Amino acid sequence: MFEQLELHADLCNALGDMGFTAPTSIQSSVIPKAMEGRDILASAPTGTGKTAAFLLPAAQFLLDFPREYHGATRILILSPTRELAIQTYEHALEITQHTNIVCGVITGGINYGTDRDTLAKNLDILVATPGRLFEHIEKESFDCRDIEVMILDEADRMLDMGFRSIVNQIASEARWRKQSMLFSATLEGPGIAQFSKDLLVNPESITVDPSRKEKAKIHQWYHLADDASHKYQLLKHILSEQAESAIVFVKTRERLQQLKDRLASDDIDVCWLQGEMPQDKRNQAMSRFKNGEVKILLATDVAARGIDVDDISHVINFDMPRTSDVYLHRIGRTGRAGAKGTAISIVEAHDFAMLGRIARYIKEVIKPRVIDELRPKHKAPTIKKPKKSTLKKNTKKGGKKSSGPKKKGRGKNITSRKQDNG
Template identity: 70%
Template structure:
């Protein structure tokens, strides 16, 4: 199948070719025709399988089919949970609309309010925004949602995790005259996303895309057992010096980011860093430096686990294991994107072994240990003792 087979405008097909999209992915093949029927959509697809284009292309097609007669405010609103993801969606929206007269804008936290006002005051077809900042502008009567015809929620499960459900519901209420709502999530498991969808969507078409073998991430996964923090740091330094082209290294706290950055620098390894509550200009600069290849190592907290689309990341390294198994999946999704090969390595101390077991069960495959000859652990990894369920006794 080609993009032209999806009845997309020539300008959009040309843009897709310019971006480097050869053929539609499974989520694009399933979502685009349904979206062009103006039905509400509840969709899930693994990270790195073209989800962004799956909602931007039909939204742009609608705007081209039904051009506005007079200048006005936002017609298509895309809500994103994080600043970085919002900026990436904005960049892709600009590329997709490059051969059209459609106008795109982006507002996120950390940006000057005056810049936001200029964006919102313009003739705007597509707006990508983070929920918190947009709602501030709605409350201050700077943003008007009455012209919104299509509302798109990207990474809905992440929005719920970050506590945005109430704000998103209020924004949806402000855009109550819309004709279509699309909700995209990495997973539809659990009651959270389902309940969220029931509140916002009207008789949605449900799409769960199973990526082809070509689209699936080819990510090798293994772990190294570490005796303590000193041993774990030595393992990381060895891996970064000997095995890695470029890598995202995940840690658990902001304090750990600074400590690890300084530690790597003392070993002659340059890195940039990304964390929460970081000025937006510095966040953008860190990502730009990493994407350009000037610096090969990005140290980050889980703020970067979702949506950071950096081509050809060779390794993801869990210096600290995440608390939840699904966070692990989102972390390693930064490598092996769009069918490329990648490597995910976890550095596991004794207290992480239980989490490692949870992750293995969640992904349905074991994460096998490997050893570096010069850095063998002195102690054996503890075995996980499964707790037996107590039998209920009849009174």
């Protein structure tokens, strides 16, 4: 029970309204340490309640130490993408619904007048994307001096997107803070190690293996396609006959537009999400998908993280991702919080090298399936099965690790004023 974590009754009541009765593994591990004021370095799989793990102790801090005077933001949460920032903000509103805590969000793609209205409020919690927030810091329209807790969500994604320097500079501006928390899908690699060294002080390192109930139950398989036409027919069959709700991933904006138009010509209603899309259009697409008005969302990899929608039955890789970790981020949109999900890859012969790399990365064999009326005419190339002995050998001291991409680059000094693009 959440009451056993010594959370305020108003927060427990909000969790009850949200349908949550007991904390997940990551919440049970993080919340007590965070409420002690410790810096936190935490890792947990997607869909295991990570957002509440940092929102609840942050809200508890504000209730324990209420604001004595009007001032600037006290809790800053940095999110790598617009979608994740907005969803974290919405989650914060739900958790604080029975309190007087004031929450706000600013992201790229929104006009600056809206930002000014948000920042003019007596904000307790601000969720922001790093690039837009840093613009306000440079323009002196945001004051970091009152920040008491800084939280970085999906820190590995921030590194991938080139936000290290900006985040370090924001942290430098908020150097009077009392606590920092860093959450990442993985704690492996020198990138995260240096990031945490730059930002955290004697952190409590928490890596959680979720319970069987919390673990994602994602069934994965692939369909072999002879050519582009066959590939589309397989997709149409899956969307029409199997998927209750689905995210379909493609690799480029151009591919998305082509697929969107083709599905529309077959009277299949879709919404879509892609890079360089106006924020109001993004919000509209996500709203239509989340409320069930449209059952199919087409997305490029800009949306592989940050989509937190209940009951997504299928993730479909119409185009295979460029890397194995992106594959994991994609399929993590289904099978959330212990629910069952399905991840289907529709592959042509040239995709099999990537399929093999993914199998070795996730240490699972991805098996083929066949739709009777759409059987491929050609045989599939052979995929090498991941060998347990090889995996053990590769993880020995001095050997190359078998899983996880290499992190590039080293951390920059926290006082660096050089700004990354991205």
